Amino acid sequence: MSAVNAATARAVRPAELPRTRRAPLTAIPGGAERRGRRLDIVRAPLHSKSRVPFFVLCATLMIVSLVAVLVLNTTLARGSYEMAHLQGEVAQTAQDVQGLQEDLRAAETELPDKARSLGMVPAENPTMVSIRTGKVVKGVVKGTDE
Template sequence: MSALRAPAVLPARRGEPTPRRAPLRALDGGAGRRLDAVRAPLQATSGVPFMVLCALVLAGALLAALLLNTHMARGSYEMSRLQREAGLVAQDVQEVQADLRSAEASLPDQAARLGMVPAEDVTMFSVVDGKIVPEPVEEP
């Protein structure tokens, strides 16, 4: 089959005879095959829809990147604020621990000023078991 374009036939005007075309014949060496006219391949369609689709995909990707960047920046600011707040809380905890250590160190002096004396034999009573803990040690 041939893919060559057939010449366009113009429609005849009224009153004019239509030109007769000679039937197609096979060339020499064609083994007696008859040639038929074939339709020309379809013309390529416009590339505009494809370009519009590509532009939409590109615009969508850019919009998605913008939204992702905005969200990540907002998260970064929130994270830095929370880290700063955690640092302040850690400083407060250290100050309270330092105050507690100083209060523990000054506790014996304050007790002596109030007239308190250290206990000689310390025993405790367990409410759960109903026993004295630890058992008093008897000296021989």
């Protein structure tokens, strides 16, 4: 140690500090006299509540929310796949309907030719039966000027 440090260390020591006189202690009225003893036992401060239940609650909420998001995501993905499958079926059905409509138009145009080839002739005065009334009704052939 250097001489400066030794002098500083000695100056800080309480044994070497000059003693000062303190005022004598006096009792405050209603203080220790009232209680009958000079020192009272002080109750230890109450321990704060444990934070473990709070952390358990937070962890539970996080886990439940993550599971809910996972279930929601899975459900939406399954719905998306089902929707894509159903859209494919709708497209296939639309193509089938369009093909059948083309077949029907072709059959309508071929019908008069097939009827003539079978020896059929157009009816001059067709008669029909009304389903509602059950009576025979005379009709007019489409395309004639009667």
